[in-house]
Amino acid sequence: MADQFSNLQQIRKPAIVSTGGIVAAQSRQAAEIGAAVLAAGGDCIDAVIATTFALGVLEPWMSGLGGGGAMVLYRARENKYEVIDYGMCAPGSLRPEDYPLTGAGAASDLFPWPRVKDDRNLHGPGSVAVPGVVAGMEEAHRRHAKLPWQELLAPSIALAREGLAVDWWTTLMIGSVAVDLRRYAASTAAYLIDGLPPQTPWGIKSSVRLSQDRLMATMAQLAAQGPRDFYEGELARSIAADMNDNGGSLTVEDLASFRARLREPLRIPYRGGAVYATPELTAGPTLAHTLRVLQQNLHASGGAPDAEAYAAYALALQSAYAERLRDMGDADGRRALGAEHLAPACTTHFSVVDRDGNMAAVTQTLLSTFGSKFVLPQTGIMMNNGIMWFDPEPGRPNSLAPGKRCLTNYTPVLAQAADGRRLALGASGGRRILPAVAQILSFVMDYGMDLNAAIHQPRIDASEGAIVIGDVRLPDATRATLAQRFDYEEARVQSFPMKFACPSVVLREGVSNSGATEIAQPWGDAVSEA
Numbered sequence: 001m002a003d004q005f006s007n008l009q010q011i012r013k014p015a016i017v018s019t020g021g022i023v024a025a026q027s028r029q030a031a032e033i034g035a036a037v038l039a040a041g042g043d044c045i046d047a048v049i050a051t052t053f054a055l056g057v058l059e060p061w062m063s064g065l066g067g068g069g070a071m072v073l074y075r076a077r078e079n080k081y082e083v084i085d086y087g088m089c090a091p092g093s094l095r096p097e098d099y100p101l102t103g104a105g106a107a108s109d110l111f112p113w114p115r116v117k118d119d120r121n122l123h124g125p126g127s128v129a130v131p132g133v134v135a136g137m138e139e140a141h142r143r144h145a146k147l148p149w150q151e152l153l154a155p156s157i158a159l160a161r162e163g164l165a166v167d168w169w170t171t172l173m174i175g176s177v178a179v180d181l182r183r184y185a186a187s188t189a190a191y192l193i194d195g196l197p198p199q200t201p202w203g204i205k206s207s208v209r210l211s212q213d214r215l216m217a218t219m220a221q222l223a224a225q226g227p228r229d230f231y232e233g234e235l236a237r238s239i240a241a242d243m244n245d246n247g248g249s250l251t252v253e254d255l256a257s258f259r260a261r262l263r264e265p266l267r268i269p270y271r272g273g274a275v276y277a278t279p280e281l282t283a284g285p286t287l288a289h290t291l292r293v294l295q296q297n298l299h300a301s302g303g304a305p306d307a308e309a310y311a312a313y314a315l316a317l318q319s320a321y322a323e324r325l326r327d328m329g330d331a332d333g334r335r336a337l338g339a340e341h342l343a344p345a346c347t348t349h350f351s352v353v354d355r356d357g358n359m360a361a362v363t364q365t366l367l368s369t370f371g372s373k374f375v376l377p378q379t380g381i382m383m384n385n386g387i388m389w390f391d392p393e394p395g396r397p398n399s400l401a402p403g404k405r406c407l408t409n410y411t412p413v414l415a416q417a418a419d420g421r422r423l424a425l426g427a428s429g430g431r432r433i434l435p436a437v438a439q440i441l442s443f444v445m446d447y448g449m450d451l452n453a454a455i456h457q458p459r460i461d462a463s464e465g466a467i468v469i470g471d472v473r474l475p476d477a478t479r480a481t482l483a484q485r486f487d488y489e490e491a492r493v494q495s496f497p498m499k500f501a502c503p504s505v506v507l508r509e510g511v512s513n514s515g516a517t518e519i520a521q522p523w524g525d526a527v528s529e530a
Contacts, residue, residue, distance in 0.1 A: 005492060013525075015451035015516035020530035022515035023047055024504040025350035026062065026428065028525035030054040033155045034352060037147065038529040044358035045073070045144040046152055049137045052364065053156035053219065055348050056133070057212065059523070060164070061173045061370045062348040062428065065218070065230070066383035068132035068406070069364030070278045071140065072265055072414045074422065076357035081267075081276040081414060084143075086136030086260040087406055088129035088386035091249040094402040098126065098249075099392050113392055121387045121400070123180050125248030127372045129386025129406055130258050133364055138227035139260040144358075153223035160216035163209030166198045169522050172496055174198065177369050186375040187382075190214075214380030231255045235379065242376040265414075270295060271445050272418030283411035283434045289320035290438045300446035304453075307481035310460055310474070313442070314486055317435050317462035346371060347410060347428035353506040353513045355529070361412035361424040363433075411437055417445045422508045427518075429501030431463040436501035444507070451507050455516040458493075461500055462486075469499060493520045 016022065021044070023034035034051035042050075048071065056064030063069070068088035074081050102115045113121070120126035141149055164170065174181070175197035181187040182195055191210060192198070201208050222230060229235045236255045243250040265276040268288045275291060277284035293316035298309055305313070347365040365384070366372075372385040389407045390400040398407055411434055412426035423444055427433045436459060443454040458471035460482070468486040470479055471493060482488045491499035502518040506526070515526025 003492070005494070011493060011519045012456065013517065013519040015455060015514050016526045016528055017512060017514045018528035018530050019355065019511055019513065020528050021047065021352070021354035022506050022513045022526055022528050023051055023350060023352050024506050024515040024517050024524075024526035025051060025055065026348050026502060026504060026517065026521055026524040027055055027058045028523055028527065029159075030058050031350070031525055031527040034350070035527040035529045036155075037152065038354055041146065043144055043146045044352050044354040044360050045140050046147045047352045047354065048360050048362055049141055049145065049152045050155055051350055051352070052133065052137055052362070053153055054159060055350070055364070057156045057159040057164075057215065057219075059173075059348060060382050061177070061366075062346050063133070063364040063366060064382055065133055065222075066131045066371060066376075066381045067364055067366040068129070068384065068386065069136060069362065070282060070410065070412060071136065071360055071362040072276055072278060072412045072424075073144075074276075074359040074414050074424070075144070081265045083263040083265045083278050084136055084139050084260055085263050085278065086132030086139070087281065087408055088132055088384055089258070089406060090129055090387065090390065090400065090402055090404045091251065091254045092257075092403045093251055093254070094249045094387075094400070096394060096400045099400060101392060116392050121390070121392055122368070123373045123385060124183065125243055125246040125372070125374055125383075127385035127387045128243065128248050128250055128374065128383045129389075130250060130254045131384055132258060132260060134222070134227050134230040135258055135260040139262065141227075149226060150223045153219060157216055157219045157223060160212040160219055163211050166200055166208040166210065168200045169495075171197055171200045173369065177373060180373040181370060184374050186377040186380070187370075187373055190375050190380065212380065214378070218379040218381060231258055238378045239376060239381070242378055246374070270415075270441070273416045273445055275413055275415040275441060277411055277413045281405055282408050284413075286320045286323070286434055287411050287413070287438060289323055290316045290434065291441070293319050294438070294442060298442065298446065300442075303447055303449070304457060305442070305447065307475070307478040310470075310478050311481055311485055313435070313439055313460055314462045314468045314482065317438065318466075320434070321463060321465075347430070347433075349410075349412065349426040349428050349502070349504050351424040351426065351504050351506040351515070353424060353508050353515070355513075357422070357508055359414055359422060359424040359506065359508065361414055361426045363410040363412040363426045363428070365408070365410060365428075409433055413437060413441070415441055415445065419448070420509070423505065425503060425505045427501035427503040429498060432461050432501040435459065435461045435463055436503050440503055440505060451505060451514045451516040455503070455505065455519060459500055471500065495520050495522050
């Protein structure tokens, strides 16, 4: 691809340090809301819930009420780690025969599944899986929250009342999928103006906002009636009615039966410490493979990885992905490894630490950008396209089937290094998440970096089979080594389209906390309660 960008421009975003709690998120505004909850005496989990709902309003292309996810938690007083899994699943009444193959090849050059008639598995009501975000927040609130449910949703209701502010990032994200948003009347009404993406105003005092009144009313009802209303009450009936009226298979029974699951984290020993990851149908098991190979083959020395270290990263990741691709999906009760599609992903990750040392790594997604592109007409909720996670070809471990759990690439993690420092980490970016998480773990646990160094350290990506992608900021010797040993390409750290994942991370050392977000993410920041 032709490269026309500046060779002299530098991007920096310093980590912050505080004795107070910190929220690191892809939206500064959402992080500020979470930090305010901590300042008001809330627990780490209170900040998680408030930040989750704020993100769903502020960046509806990434996550929201219509999505799913998982979080890894550390509870300091009990010295305990746990996982809350609220990943999506296929509706129980879904019929695989409603997704016939066209025989016209792959869905796109980036998406390996064979093409389905009318792209029913990619967008629209037929692509919608049972959403889990509200159930995940319900379980987290029940287990650990200090503050009332209504109080934690209040900031997101206020945000929705103001409407979605249009800046260049908003315009870019909406414009990237406008052709599919235009397929659905409620989506067009919510995010387009005269059928086109909203334009960022040039005037310094000018502003453009998109109405979110329906979503505001939905959030207000969810606050007043509680999370079960989304699955068993008036909201559930409204969601199911909209889906049925538009040809989807999601029913009130699917919603009523959905629950978040408490799971034991996958504990991965590493360098005298341990990494705690999501198990089963996430990238956690693949991360375990990567770190196992790194522990054998990476011989860290000095304050930063050298050329041989980056080659070790590439080999470990390629080995892990090869195993992942051989055995994927939820078949016969066996929770196997999975390989997500290669299409651009729509995910958000944030990390939280409070002043007591409780920590959370939270990843949530609609899957594609704006998920199914289908907004529910009555509630204003943008729904996921989780059905795209399944292979539409029958007879495979990840083949589409009713009630089946979706396969994911996200991997939020917590880690404790040998020196006692604790880390909460994750990223957005589909298949590129795992390489970013593995390398930042190594930067901290192998090389002793602080977050400011780790977030600015160049990374590679090795999630595309034989191809290794290197950051152009890597030293010449490293670039030469990688080019000699691999099918090597180079990319810049940039806002769009991102060639590397987008991490958000917090670290605790003693009673001091620090936080950082991806330097090229234009909205993201780490925000302290102090």
